[in-house]
Each structure stands twice: as C-alpha cells, then as structure tokens.
Amino acid sequence: MAVAKQNQVDISNEESFRLVLSFLKAHLPDSLRLWQLLDYVQRGFITKEHIWPCKLFVDDQNQMKCIVLVYSSFAFTIDHHLLDENKETSKRYVSFFCHQNNDHILMTLLEQCISWNQIKTIMFLNNDYRFSTMIESIVREKKLGDLNVFPGCQMEISRERLEMTKMKIVQQTPSDIIIRRLSVADATLINDLWAYKSMYSLGVIRHEIEHLPAFGAYYNEQIRST
Structure with a gap:
C-alpha cells in the first residue's frame, strides 16, 4: 500500500x-x-x-x-x-x-x-x-480533536417528483406571479442581491443554473425569489 x-x-x-x-x-x-x-x-x-x-x-x-x-x-x-x-x-x-x-x-x-x-x-x-x-x-x-459532526443532507429527486412539486407551487401562487426555470442571465442579479457575492459565487450560481433544476418567481418579468 x-x-x-x-x-x-x-x-x-x-x-x-x-x-x-x-x-x-x-x-x-x-x-x-x-x-x-x-x-x-x-x-x-x-x-x-x-x-x-x-x-x-x-x-x-x-x-x-x-x-x-x-x-x-x-x-x-x-x-x-x-x-x-x-x-x-x-x-x-x-x-x-x-x-x-x-x-x-x-x-x-x-x-x-x-x-x-x-x-x-x-x-x-x-x-x-x-x-x-x-x-x-x-x-x-x-484522537485528532474534539468532534462534533453536523452532517448535511443530499437527496436525489426524480424529474417527475420535481414537476409535481412545481405544479403544487404554481397552484398556490397568485396569478400575476410566474414560476419558471432560471436562465443564466439571472445569475448576475441573484449574485448582486447576495451579501457574500464574489466572482466565485457568480460562477457557482451560473453553473448550478445550467446543470441543476433551478426555478424562480417572476413578477412583471422581474425575478422576485429563487
């Protein structure tokens, strides 16, 4: 070895x-x-x-x-x-x-x-x-030190379950609010609204929008929540 x-x-x-x-x-x-x-x-x-x-x-x-x-x-x-x-x-x-x-x-x-x-x-x-x-x-x-483990949770969600969740959210959303997939163009605005913004965080947001199911709530074509 x-x-x-x-x-x-x-x-x-x-x-x-x-x-x-x-x-x-x-x-x-x-x-x-x-x-x-x-x-x-x-x-x-x-x-x-x-x-x-x-x-x-x-x-x-x-x-x-x-x-x-x-x-x-x-x-x-x-x-x-x-x-x-x-x-x-x-x-x-x-x-x-x-x-x-x-x-x-x-x-x-x-x-x-x-x-x-x-x-x-x-x-x-x-x-x-x-x-x-x-x-x-x-x-x-x-015995490398005091150990307090705070685990995170990682889940796999099927596309079908994700779409069902989206439908439920849409049904409970006011008619003037539109729920749709985020676009890479939204990344800069999301990053600017974050107190801990950096070029690195912008890159991470862009990557996650491109590769993960990411939705936002839009009002008058302006994003209000993600």
Whole structure:
C-alpha cells in the first residue's frame, strides 16, 4: 500500500500551480468544485488574500492522486479586514479531490496537512458521503480533536417528483406571479442581491443554473425569489 507524504504547493509558483490545475482539469467534472476555485485564483477573480491563510497539498508532485486545499473564509464580507482577527485559529474550510481507488492516500494526507488541534472549526466541503464517514472515523480513532459532526443532507429527486412539486407551487401562487426555470442571465442579479457575492459565487450560481433544476418567481418579468 502506498504511503502518502504531504507536499505543499506554493500557489505563487506558476508552474507548480499549473500542474495542479492541469491534473484537476483532466478529471472534470468530478473535480469541478476544487478546479473552479483554484482556476479563479489563477485568473485573479479571487486573490490569495481572500483565502488567506491557505495551504495547498498534493500527495506526489510527479504523480498526483490527491489534492487538498485548506483555506480560510473568503467573500463572506465585502471588507475582508473584518474577518476573524485571529485567523490562525479560526474556522478553516477543506476542499479536496481524490482520484478513484486512492481513498487511503487521501485520509493519510488529511491527517498530515490539517492542524487538527489548533483550529476551532473545520468544514469539509462538497465531498461524497463515504468520505464523511471515513473522516469521522479517523478523527475518533487517532484522537485528532474534539468532534462534533453536523452532517448535511443530499437527496436525489426524480424529474417527475420535481414537476409535481412545481405544479403544487404554481397552484398556490397568485396569478400575476410566474414560476419558471432560471436562465443564466439571472445569475448576475441573484449574485448582486447576495451579501457574500464574489466572482466565485457568480460562477457557482451560473453553473448550478445550467446543470441543476433551478426555478424562480417572476413578477412583471422581474425575478422576485429563487
């Protein structure tokens, strides 16, 4: 069994950063969330200050199988100076991608590269349920810190059920309100109305409108709710 050894990637090093992005791009759409975030950093839509302090790790710089990004809050306030003063011990977000059949390498990498006992809250984003249970197990077994799990729920809804739900909503909606699918053109307005807007959030909204069933309530052709 291969043993993972953490290798930190300097985001300021263009060549090293490009290799990480190339690996993630080669595994789209499974790597979409992490690739999109790092792609926005490379293109300057998100600055390094927005995700500071941040650390990017790979298991092997020559033959990548797993990538882990540990970063701070970003875009949650227009003035980033108002973020938690003690950034070194505040909440941290963890986003990762693991090539298939390499879960054991990912778990070792997570254990090594996260300061488990020095950070107040660690949030793992956009991972499959199997990773959630594996992470919970490794934290308990290795006593990496106090563990309070707040799971999220993910559901699969059939197209038929979605259409039935839409019909029920329409029946209870005033006649001057129209319920219809959102268009990509609505993304900018939705993002502008959000207090935590950024170029990254705009990209996420556009992607979700394009790929997920997304509806809005319109009055006089103006969107009122989503």
